[in-house]
Amino acid sequence: MQLDGEMAERYRDFAAYAEGDSDCFVDWALGVAEDAEIHGWLAELPRLKQQPNLVFAAARLHGAAAPSPYAELRRTLLEHETAIKETIRERATQTNEVGRLATLVPVFAQVAEQSGPLSLVEVGASAGLCLFPDRYDYAWPPLGALTGSGGPTLRADASGDVPLPRSHPEVAWRGGADLNPLDVRDDEAMAWLRTLVWPEQQERRERLEQAVRIAAEDPPEIIRGDLFEALPGLVAEAGRHGTPVVFHSAVIAYLEVGERARFHDLMTGLVADGTCRWVSNEAPHVLPLVRGDLEVPVGRFVLGLDGRAVALTHGHGHAIDWL
Numbered sequence: 001m002q003l004d005g006e007m008a009e010r011y012r013d014f015a016a017y018a019e020g021d022s023d024c025f026v027d028w029a030l031g032v033a034e035d036a037e038i039h040g041w042l043a044e045l046p047r048l049k050q051q052p053n054l055v056f057a058a059a060r061l062h063g064a065a066a067p068s069p070y071a072e073l074r075r076t077l078l079e080h081e082t083a084i085k086e087t088i089r090e091r092a093t094q095t096n097e098v099g100r101l102a103t104l105v106p107v108f109a110q111v112a113e114q115s116g117p118l119s120l121v122e123v124g125a126s127a128g129l130c131l132f133p134d135r136y137d138y139a140w141p142p143l144g145a146l147t148g149s150g151g152p153t154l155r156a157d158a159s160g161d162v163p164l165p166r167s168h169p170e171v172a173w174r175g176g177a178d179l180n181p182l183d184v185r186d187d188e189a190m191a192w193l194r195t196l197v198w199p200e201q202q203e204r205r206e207r208l209e210q211a212v213r214i215a216a217e218d219p220p221e222i223i224r225g226d227l228f229e230a231l232p233g234l235v236a237e238a239g240r241h242g243t244p245v246v247f248h249s250a251v252i253a254y255l256e257v258g259e260r261a262r263f264h265d266l267m268t269g270l271v272a273d274g275t276c277r278w279v280s281n282e283a284p285h286v287l288p289l290v291r292g293d294l295e296v297p298v299g300r301f302v303l304g305l306d307g308r309a310v311a312l313t314h315g316h317g318h319a320i321d322w323l
Protein backbone atom coordinates (compact mmCIF):
# COMPACT_ATOMS: atom_id res chain seq x y z
CA MET A 1 0.00 0.00 0.00
CA GLN A 2 1.22 3.47 -0.85
CA LEU A 3 1.11 6.74 1.04
CA ASP A 4 -1.21 9.31 -0.51
CA GLY A 5 0.91 12.49 -0.49
CA GLU A 6 -2.01 14.88 -0.54
CA MET A 7 -3.75 13.05 2.32
CA ALA A 8 -0.52 13.05 4.33
CA GLU A 9 -0.17 16.80 3.81
CA ARG A 10 -3.77 17.47 4.85
CA TYR A 11 -3.31 15.52 8.09
CA ARG A 12 0.06 17.19 8.76
CA ASP A 13 -1.58 20.59 8.28
CA PHE A 14 -4.25 19.60 10.77
CA ALA A 15 -1.56 18.53 13.25
CA ALA A 16 -0.02 22.01 12.95
CA TYR A 17 -3.48 23.57 13.44
CA ALA A 18 -4.11 21.45 16.57
CA GLU A 19 -0.68 22.22 18.05
CA GLY A 20 -1.12 23.76 21.49
CA ASP A 21 -4.82 22.80 21.66
CA SER A 22 -4.80 19.00 21.57
CA ASP A 23 -1.68 16.82 21.94
CA CYS A 24 -3.90 13.82 21.24
CA PHE A 25 -5.13 15.16 17.89
CA VAL A 26 -1.59 16.23 16.93
CA ASP A 27 -0.45 12.67 17.60
CA TRP A 28 -3.42 11.10 15.79
CA ALA A 29 -3.05 13.40 12.77
CA LEU A 30 0.68 12.75 12.46
CA GLY A 31 -0.03 9.02 12.84
CA VAL A 32 -2.56 9.07 10.00
CA ALA A 33 -0.22 11.17 7.85
CA GLU A 34 2.34 8.32 7.83
CA ASP A 35 -0.08 5.37 7.65
CA ALA A 36 -0.66 4.03 4.14
CA GLU A 37 -3.28 1.49 5.27
CA ILE A 38 -5.39 4.24 6.84
CA HIS A 39 -4.99 6.33 3.68
CA GLY A 40 -6.64 3.41 1.85
CA TRP A 41 -9.38 3.35 4.52
CA LEU A 42 -10.01 7.08 4.03
CA ALA A 43 -9.84 6.93 0.24
CA GLU A 44 -13.24 5.20 0.08
CA LEU A 45 -14.88 8.32 1.55
CA PRO A 46 -15.75 11.43 -0.47
CA ARG A 47 -12.94 13.98 -0.23
CA LEU A 48 -14.92 16.40 1.97
CA LYS A 49 -15.57 13.54 4.40
CA GLN A 50 -11.88 12.71 4.84
CA GLN A 51 -11.29 15.65 7.19
CA PRO A 52 -9.48 14.82 10.42
CA ASN A 53 -11.99 16.49 12.74
CA LEU A 54 -14.88 14.42 11.37
CA VAL A 55 -12.95 11.14 11.25
CA PHE A 56 -11.64 11.58 14.80
CA ALA A 57 -15.06 12.54 16.20
CA ALA A 58 -16.74 9.55 14.53
CA ALA A 59 -14.03 7.23 15.90
CA ARG A 60 -14.60 8.65 19.39
CA LEU A 61 -18.36 8.16 19.06
CA HIS A 62 -17.63 4.49 18.31
CA GLY A 63 -15.36 3.96 21.29
CA ALA A 64 -11.90 5.40 20.60
CA ALA A 65 -10.71 6.60 24.00
CA ALA A 66 -9.26 10.10 23.94
CA PRO A 67 -6.77 11.35 24.86
CA SER A 68 -4.89 8.21 23.87
CA PRO A 69 -1.95 7.22 21.64
CA TYR A 70 -2.41 6.85 17.86
CA ALA A 71 -2.63 3.05 18.19
CA GLU A 72 -6.06 3.45 19.85
CA LEU A 73 -7.43 5.46 16.91
CA ARG A 74 -5.97 3.01 14.39
CA ARG A 75 -7.41 -0.03 16.17
CA THR A 76 -10.86 1.59 16.43
CA LEU A 77 -10.91 2.65 12.76
CA LEU A 78 -10.05 -0.87 11.61
CA GLU A 79 -12.31 -2.73 14.05
CA HIS A 80 -15.41 -0.54 13.59
CA GLU A 81 -14.92 0.48 9.97
CA THR A 82 -18.53 0.05 8.80
CA ALA A 83 -20.15 1.87 11.73
CA ILE A 84 -17.61 4.69 11.71
CA LYS A 85 -17.99 5.24 7.98
CA GLU A 86 -21.76 5.33 8.37
CA THR A 87 -21.43 8.06 11.00
CA ILE A 88 -18.98 9.96 8.81
CA ARG A 89 -21.38 9.81 5.86
CA GLU A 90 -24.38 10.85 7.98
CA ARG A 91 -22.81 13.58 10.05
CA ALA A 92 -20.72 16.69 9.50
CA THR A 93 -18.28 18.71 11.55
CA GLN A 94 -20.72 21.22 12.84
CA THR A 95 -18.56 22.28 15.77
CA ASN A 96 -20.33 25.28 17.20
CA GLU A 97 -17.70 27.28 19.06
CA VAL A 98 -19.26 30.07 21.07
CA GLY A 99 -15.75 31.16 22.14
CA ARG A 100 -15.41 32.75 18.69
CA LEU A 101 -17.71 35.50 19.93
CA ALA A 102 -14.78 36.96 21.87
CA THR A 103 -13.20 37.75 18.50
CA LEU A 104 -16.39 38.76 16.68
CA VAL A 105 -17.83 41.12 19.29
CA PRO A 106 -15.36 44.01 18.77
CA VAL A 107 -16.46 44.12 15.13
CA PHE A 108 -20.16 43.66 15.93
CA ALA A 109 -19.86 46.57 18.38
CA GLN A 110 -18.15 48.74 15.75
CA VAL A 111 -21.00 48.09 13.34
CA ALA A 112 -23.59 48.80 16.06
CA GLU A 113 -21.87 52.10 16.88
CA GLN A 114 -21.94 53.11 13.22
CA SER A 115 -25.33 51.74 12.20
CA GLY A 116 -27.49 51.04 15.28
CA PRO A 117 -29.00 47.80 16.63
CA LEU A 118 -27.89 44.63 14.88
CA SER A 119 -30.03 42.20 12.99
CA LEU A 120 -27.79 39.14 13.00
CA VAL A 121 -27.89 36.64 10.14
CA GLU A 122 -25.49 33.75 10.65
CA VAL A 123 -24.88 31.51 7.67
CA GLY A 124 -23.59 28.07 8.64
CA ALA A 125 -24.97 28.65 12.12
CA SER A 126 -24.92 24.99 13.28
CA ALA A 127 -26.94 25.24 16.53
CA GLY A 128 -26.87 29.06 16.46
CA LEU A 129 -24.80 29.43 19.63
CA CYS A 130 -22.89 32.44 18.21
CA LEU A 131 -26.11 34.38 17.72
CA PHE A 132 -26.07 35.61 21.33
CA PRO A 133 -23.20 38.13 21.61
CA ASP A 134 -25.26 40.15 24.09
CA ARG A 135 -25.50 37.26 26.58
CA TYR A 136 -21.79 36.96 27.49
CA ASP A 137 -19.13 38.99 29.26
CA TYR A 138 -15.74 39.31 27.58
CA ALA A 139 -12.13 39.48 28.74
CA TRP A 140 -9.48 40.68 26.30
CA PRO A 141 -6.27 40.52 28.33
CA PRO A 142 -4.21 42.62 28.61
CA LEU A 143 -6.34 45.31 26.94
CA GLY A 144 -9.62 45.26 28.84
CA ALA A 145 -13.00 43.65 29.37
CA LEU A 146 -16.72 44.05 28.87
CA THR A 147 -19.00 43.03 31.72
CA GLY A 148 -22.60 43.44 32.74
CA SER A 149 -24.38 40.82 30.65
CA GLY A 150 -24.94 38.51 33.61
CA GLY A 151 -23.63 35.63 31.47
CA PRO A 152 -20.39 33.61 31.41
CA THR A 153 -17.09 35.20 30.39
CA LEU A 154 -15.48 34.48 27.02
CA ARG A 155 -11.80 35.30 26.79
CA ALA A 156 -9.41 36.14 23.95
CA ASP A 157 -5.85 37.36 24.33
CA ALA A 158 -5.75 40.66 22.49
CA SER A 159 -3.02 42.62 20.78
CA GLY A 160 -2.92 45.77 18.66
CA ASP A 161 -5.53 48.53 18.71
CA VAL A 162 -8.57 46.31 19.17
CA PRO A 163 -11.56 48.69 19.35
CA LEU A 164 -12.84 47.40 22.68
CA PRO A 165 -16.57 48.04 23.05
CA ARG A 166 -17.80 50.03 26.04
CA SER A 167 -21.19 48.36 25.95
CA HIS A 168 -22.77 45.24 24.52
CA PRO A 169 -24.05 45.59 20.97
CA GLU A 170 -27.82 45.68 20.97
CA VAL A 171 -29.31 42.75 19.06
CA ALA A 172 -32.67 43.56 17.47
CA TRP A 173 -33.13 40.23 15.70
CA ARG A 174 -31.25 36.97 15.21
CA GLY A 175 -31.60 34.17 12.70
CA GLY A 176 -29.61 32.02 10.39
CA ALA A 177 -29.28 29.14 7.98
CA ASP A 178 -27.52 25.80 7.97
CA LEU A 179 -27.55 22.72 5.75
CA ASN A 180 -28.37 20.81 8.91
CA PRO A 181 -29.47 23.05 11.78
CA LEU A 182 -28.88 21.44 15.16
CA ASP A 183 -31.71 21.86 17.62
CA VAL A 184 -30.39 22.96 21.01
CA ARG A 185 -33.29 21.09 22.63
CA ASP A 186 -32.37 17.78 20.91
CA ASP A 187 -30.19 15.67 23.24
CA GLU A 188 -28.74 13.46 20.49
CA ALA A 189 -27.71 16.45 18.37
CA MET A 190 -26.10 18.08 21.40
CA ALA A 191 -24.25 14.81 22.18
CA TRP A 192 -22.69 14.94 18.68
CA LEU A 193 -21.69 18.58 19.31
CA ARG A 194 -19.99 17.48 22.55
CA THR A 195 -18.09 14.73 20.68
CA LEU A 196 -16.76 17.38 18.33
CA VAL A 197 -14.99 19.16 21.18
CA TRP A 198 -11.34 18.15 21.24
CA PRO A 199 -10.33 15.61 23.89
CA GLU A 200 -8.29 17.70 26.33
CA GLN A 201 -10.61 20.69 26.18
CA GLN A 202 -12.73 20.32 29.27
CA GLU A 203 -13.15 24.09 29.45
CA ARG A 204 -14.63 24.12 25.93
CA ARG A 205 -17.03 21.33 26.89
CA GLU A 206 -18.22 23.34 29.89
CA ARG A 207 -18.60 26.47 27.74
CA LEU A 208 -20.61 24.46 25.24
CA GLU A 209 -23.02 23.29 27.97
CA GLN A 210 -23.50 26.90 29.12
CA ALA A 211 -24.01 28.12 25.55
CA VAL A 212 -26.60 25.42 24.84
CA ARG A 213 -28.50 26.45 27.99
CA ILE A 214 -28.45 30.11 26.92
CA ALA A 215 -29.65 29.37 23.39
CA ALA A 216 -32.30 26.93 24.62
CA GLU A 217 -34.01 29.72 26.59
CA ASP A 218 -35.05 31.31 23.31
CA PRO A 219 -33.84 29.22 20.35
CA PRO A 220 -33.13 31.29 17.24
CA GLU A 221 -34.83 30.37 13.98
CA ILE A 222 -32.32 28.60 11.76
CA ILE A 223 -33.53 27.77 8.27
CA ARG A 224 -32.55 24.40 6.85
CA GLY A 225 -30.87 24.95 3.51
CA ASP A 226 -27.96 26.13 1.48
CA LEU A 227 -26.70 29.56 2.42
CA PHE A 228 -27.00 30.92 -1.14
CA GLU A 229 -30.68 30.08 -1.24
CA ALA A 230 -31.47 31.21 2.30
CA LEU A 231 -29.60 34.52 2.27
CA PRO A 232 -31.98 36.78 0.30
CA GLY A 233 -34.97 35.92 2.50
CA LEU A 234 -32.98 36.18 5.72
CA VAL A 235 -31.46 39.54 4.83
CA ALA A 236 -34.88 40.89 3.85
CA GLU A 237 -36.37 39.72 7.16
CA ALA A 238 -33.40 41.04 9.14
CA GLY A 239 -33.73 44.44 7.44
CA ARG A 240 -37.16 44.86 8.99
CA HIS A 241 -35.66 44.89 12.49
CA GLY A 242 -32.27 46.64 12.36
CA THR A 243 -29.01 46.74 10.43
CA PRO A 244 -28.59 43.32 8.76
CA VAL A 245 -25.19 41.87 9.61
CA VAL A 246 -24.41 38.68 7.71
CA PHE A 247 -21.68 36.75 9.48
CA HIS A 248 -19.99 33.38 9.41
CA SER A 249 -17.04 31.61 10.96
CA ALA A 250 -15.46 28.35 9.82
CA VAL A 251 -18.14 27.86 7.15
CA ILE A 252 -16.97 28.97 3.72
CA ALA A 253 -14.22 26.32 3.67
CA TYR A 254 -17.06 23.83 3.18
CA LEU A 255 -17.89 25.36 -0.22
CA GLU A 256 -16.09 24.33 -3.40
CA VAL A 257 -13.45 26.85 -4.48
CA GLY A 258 -15.60 28.39 -7.24
CA GLU A 259 -18.52 28.75 -4.83
CA ARG A 260 -16.31 30.58 -2.34
CA ALA A 261 -15.53 33.18 -5.01
CA ARG A 262 -19.23 33.40 -5.86
CA PHE A 263 -20.01 33.97 -2.17
CA HIS A 264 -17.36 36.71 -1.98
CA ASP A 265 -18.90 38.44 -5.00
CA LEU A 266 -22.41 38.12 -3.58
CA MET A 267 -21.40 39.63 -0.25
CA THR A 268 -19.32 42.48 -1.65
CA GLY A 269 -22.29 43.31 -3.90
CA LEU A 270 -24.72 43.37 -0.95
CA VAL A 271 -22.32 45.55 1.04
CA ALA A 272 -21.74 47.91 -1.90
CA ASP A 273 -25.44 48.56 -2.40
CA GLY A 274 -25.98 49.13 1.35
CA THR A 275 -28.16 46.04 1.89
CA CYS A 276 -26.12 44.67 4.79
CA ARG A 277 -22.79 44.63 6.62
CA TRP A 278 -20.57 41.55 6.37
CA VAL A 279 -18.41 39.97 9.07
CA SER A 280 -16.30 37.03 7.93
CA ASN A 281 -14.04 34.85 10.08
CA GLU A 282 -12.40 32.13 8.03
CA ALA A 283 -9.10 30.31 7.51
CA PRO A 284 -6.76 32.41 5.35
CA HIS A 285 -6.96 30.35 2.15
CA VAL A 286 -10.77 30.44 2.09
CA LEU A 287 -11.45 34.04 1.08
CA PRO A 288 -8.20 35.12 -0.59
CA LEU A 289 -9.55 38.53 -1.56
CA VAL A 290 -10.30 39.33 2.09
CA ARG A 291 -6.90 38.09 3.15
CA GLY A 292 -5.09 40.14 0.48
CA ASP A 293 -1.31 39.90 0.84
CA LEU A 294 -1.35 39.37 4.62
CA GLU A 295 1.09 36.86 6.08
CA VAL A 296 -1.05 34.65 8.32
CA PRO A 297 0.52 32.32 10.91
CA VAL A 298 -0.71 28.70 11.00
CA GLY A 299 -3.87 28.32 13.09
CA ARG A 300 -5.03 31.91 12.62
CA PHE A 301 -8.23 32.97 10.84
CA VAL A 302 -8.73 36.25 9.02
CA LEU A 303 -11.48 38.41 10.48
CA GLY A 304 -12.99 40.67 7.85
CA LEU A 305 -15.45 43.55 7.96
CA ASP A 306 -17.24 44.30 4.68
CA GLY A 307 -14.61 42.32 2.77
CA ARG A 308 -11.55 43.98 4.34
CA ALA A 309 -9.27 42.17 6.82
CA VAL A 310 -9.31 43.86 10.23
CA ALA A 311 -7.72 41.23 12.51
CA LEU A 312 -6.18 37.79 12.74
CA THR A 313 -8.00 35.51 15.15
CA HIS A 314 -7.38 32.16 16.78
CA GLY A 315 -9.54 29.54 15.05
CA HIS A 316 -11.49 28.80 18.24
CA GLY A 317 -11.54 32.39 19.46
CA HIS A 318 -8.68 32.34 21.99
CA ALA A 319 -6.89 35.37 20.52
CA ILE A 320 -7.41 38.46 18.41
CA ASP A 321 -4.55 40.44 16.85
CA TRP A 322 -5.86 43.71 15.42
CA LEU A 323 -4.17 44.75 12.18
Ligand SMILES: C[S@@+](CC[C@H](N)C(=O)[O-])C[C@H]1O[C@@H](n2cnc3c(N)ncnc32)[C@H](O)[C@@H]1O
Residues within 6 Å of the ligand: 092, 093, 094, 095, 096, 097, 098, 100, 123, 124, 125, 126, 127, 130, 177, 178, 179, 180, 225, 226, 227, 228, 248, 249, 250, 251, 254, 255
Ligand atom coordinates in the same frame (compact mmCIF):
# COMPACT_ATOMS: atom_id res chain seq x y z
C1 LIG B 1 -17.63 24.17 11.53
S1 LIG B 1 -19.34 24.59 11.61
C2 LIG B 1 -19.23 26.25 12.22
C3 LIG B 1 -20.44 26.66 13.01
C4 LIG B 1 -20.45 28.08 13.53
N1 LIG B 1 -20.38 29.02 12.43
C5 LIG B 1 -19.34 28.37 14.52
O1 LIG B 1 -18.47 29.20 14.24
O2 LIG B 1 -19.32 27.78 15.59
C6 LIG B 1 -19.75 24.80 9.89
C7 LIG B 1 -21.27 24.83 9.66
O3 LIG B 1 -21.49 25.29 8.30
C8 LIG B 1 -22.59 24.58 7.78
N2 LIG B 1 -22.53 24.66 6.30
C9 LIG B 1 -21.57 24.18 5.49
N3 LIG B 1 -21.85 24.46 4.19
C10 LIG B 1 -23.03 25.13 4.19
C11 LIG B 1 -23.87 25.67 3.18
N4 LIG B 1 -23.55 25.56 1.88
N5 LIG B 1 -25.01 26.29 3.53
C12 LIG B 1 -25.36 26.38 4.84
N6 LIG B 1 -24.60 25.89 5.85
C13 LIG B 1 -23.47 25.26 5.54
C14 LIG B 1 -22.39 23.17 8.34
O4 LIG B 1 -23.59 22.43 8.28
C15 LIG B 1 -21.93 23.48 9.76
O5 LIG B 1 -22.99 23.52 10.67
